[in-house]
Amino acid sequence: MRQLILDLLPEVPPSLDNYVTGSNAEALTGLASWLAPVNREPVFFLWGEAGAGKSHLLQASQASYSDARQDPGLAAVDLQDTLHAIDNIEALDASGQVAAFNLINRLRADGGRLLVAASVPPLRLALREDLRTRLGSGLVYRLQPLSDPEKLAALAEQARARGLVLPAEAFNYLFARAPRDMRSLTALLIAIDRYSLEHKRPITLPLLREVLQSSLDF
Structure with missing residues (x-):
């Protein structure tokens, strides 16, 4: 279902501006400062x-991006x-760990x-000791996932920014029936907007039901 939602619209490039911060303001500020040229x-x-939102921030950094799950040996690193930027670094194989250390x-x-x-802090990584030490020698921040109320608030704010008028129960209706990651929820909200415009109909629960049934085979 999640992939079907994401296929409804063209990909929106990740950026620091469209990252839903939640309780991660300190990490986001730290990253923005770190990315400064100086x-x-x-x-x-x-x-x-x-x-x-780890992958979102790595891809938003404009760095040369590698995902260790897709390239465990870092063979494609330029x-x-x-x-x-190396995502999911815990997935590196032996040659990838050597490559990361040398990099x-x-x-x-x-x-x-x-x-x-990574999913765990540097010292808990199942990687070679010298690489773990290098990774832990810099700035380390933990990202907290959005709570359900924070996701609902973010979704409501996105709807307001798009000028969408939704019935009061719409957000809880979608939240109970769609994947709960913000990327999917955002894509679904935009798809609802497009569907409403194409059919020249206001956004109602029956319309939401149609979107879910026709687009997601829900």
Whole structure:
């Protein structure tokens, strides 16, 4: 169901501005400062459970992005870049760990930087000791997932920003029937807006039901 929702509309590029902050204001401010050209701290480490927005922030950083789940050996890393981001770093294989260790050392020597994300803090990673030490030597922030009330508030704010008028019970209706990650909820909200405009109908619960049934085979 989640992929069907995301396929409804073109991808919206992740940015720091469209990240739903929740209780992560300190981490977001720290990342924005770290990304400033004058900052030379070599490593910035984000950790937290799935759904906290780690991948969103790494992709929003404009760094050369690698996902260790897709490339565990970091074979596709472009060594000419000076700003790198490695997502799901706990998925690195033995050769990838060597590559990541060497990359950090090269970036340190050349004034480059590495942004990293994982599900656990550096010292709890099941990686080689020298790499864990390097990863833990920089700035480390934990990202907290949005609470259900925060997701509902964010969804309502997005609706207001788009000028959408939804019945009071609409958000709880969608929240009970759609995936609860913000990326999916946002895509679904935009799809509802488009469906309403195409059919020249106000947004009502019957219309929401139609969107879910026709688009998601719900």
